[in-house]
Amino acid sequence: MPKSALITGITGQDGSYLAELLLEKGYEVHGMVRRSSTEKFDRIEHLRDRITLHQGDLLDHRSLTDALRASKPDEIYNLAAMSFVAVSWIQPTLTAEFTGVGVTRILEAMREVCPEARFYQASSSEMFGKVLEVPQTESTPFYPRSPYGVAKAYGHFITVNYRESYNLHATSGILFNHESPRRGLEFVTRKITWHAAAIRHGQIDELSLGNLDAERDWGYAKDYVDAMWRMLQQDKADDYVIATGETHTVRECVEIAFDEAGIGADKVDQYVKIDPQFLRPAEVDQLIGSPAKAKADLGWEPETSFEELIRLMTRADLGLLKP
Template identity: 80%
Template sequence: MPSALITGITGQDGSYLAELLLEKGYDVHGMVRRASTEKFDRLEHLRDRITFHQADLLDQRSLVDALRAAKPDEVYNLAAMSFVAVSWIQPTLTAEFTGVGVTRMLEAVRETCPEARFYQASSSEMFGKVLETPQTERTPFYPRSPYGVAKVYGHHITVNYRESYDLFATSGILFNHESPRRGLEFVTRKITWHAAAIKHGRRDKLQLGNLDARRDWGYAKDYVEAMWLMLQHDRPDDFVIATGEMHTVRDCVQVAFDEVGLEWERYVEIDDSLKRPAEVDLLVGDAGKAKQLLGWEPTTNFEQLIRLMARADLDLLAK
């Protein structure tokens, strides 16, 4: 039975990845931070099948202890300060978790289990003010947020450890990926939840920032399969994971409100305070390399995804 350790296992991607690995017969271990109120909502149906280890990306010793206990064949580093907007409010903490935390994790792997295969969750936010469209593995980075800058560091340090210490260290440059398990602070889930809440009479408006921002949105369940495929490949490499289709925030609003049977213009208000200090206007990825080398392709398109999320939020709020 292969074993895997997932950092950030309580998040959207971590929960889907845990499901996938359990289906494939893995012994799944999850790294969790100590908190006064533990949040296992996304893992409630899996909790008795996962071994949890308390550790923190800010504490090197705890990472070594967790890896020694888990003895993983694969390590998926998904933990980070994952919300871009907060990275302007807490830029130093974002750098510590999302950037330097990757180095601590790689050092711990190098010390305890250098034969393990390592996956780093890189991000399309690294491209920021894009220098070419679509973005590929060779597109230069131009991050436009403290989060993006920290992700660039995490990405490059992973490449550096791969080349310096011959670690099997791979980075997945994932474009936006969503699901009903997405946090409410993320724009897609904010939209689908509010559409459902307005339908149920629990809210009367939705405030948004930039409706014209364009993104490449995919389904998180598809994207965690790509993570797994990267670690089954015969050599470590970096892969863009994306749908290749671009949609605006406005498109997301239109689909979500259509799914719940409402006219969106009556309920959506623009709030300039919600706009980013430095906007990322468009992101769209070319996943041709992943298709060619890993055989990966997305199975859920944008409209299917937003309708799926809106229906899930209608059901959630109906309860």
């Protein structure tokens, strides 16, 4: 019997890469999707005939139990969330419901329907926020600096609580920023690579950004979903930081993208406009993760360098926008 997995948030960047990985490994893959006027399936269009989709919503307990009963999962990957930090300031309560309380709903549904399944919670480096130590590890205290980070911290701790209180196989992956050509255009790396391609093709002539000195620990989403899978293959559930262990600035990202697009790495100040609307109400400090535990326990380490990542994203956007 092939293993069965249910992925919430399957239409997102991570969900689509994870679905591909699990299909390669012979899983029966189920995805949970919301019924909404804006739901886009383009990231999983090429997989539609190989996966089974169920309608469900993290705000609705009944739909979660129905999706679990129908999919009979051995593994549950909870990747659904309000995923964009900036929007969490505009919709803080909805972010709390989806990204925080929604985790409790799915854990409750799992306890009711399939307590023997293995559960993965997508935690986030945004929980560290105003960092209390560098680099951040699994034991670094959280100090979130956005409604998104606060909601993710709730989701993280409720997962730990259910693991310890109900003996569920529930794991949290504390993933640092991870990008790909499937990243939404609102995220800074993809915004940069898309604009670099558009400038190169003569379609636009400027790129508006916020803080060029902001530093992040950026990895490749395809590498990171492999870490998620590895976590659920462990006999004992635990929490893991997944990161590259190095940071880069937004400016570096622009330089690499401009270089790959053939504009020139030295042309940043010519094309980039600093726009105060893209500055965060509270900037997070040096987010840099230590993947030491993941390497020791899971045998995982990132395979794609930051430069390779930005170059492959830029090439994908050059192809996408080709006139």
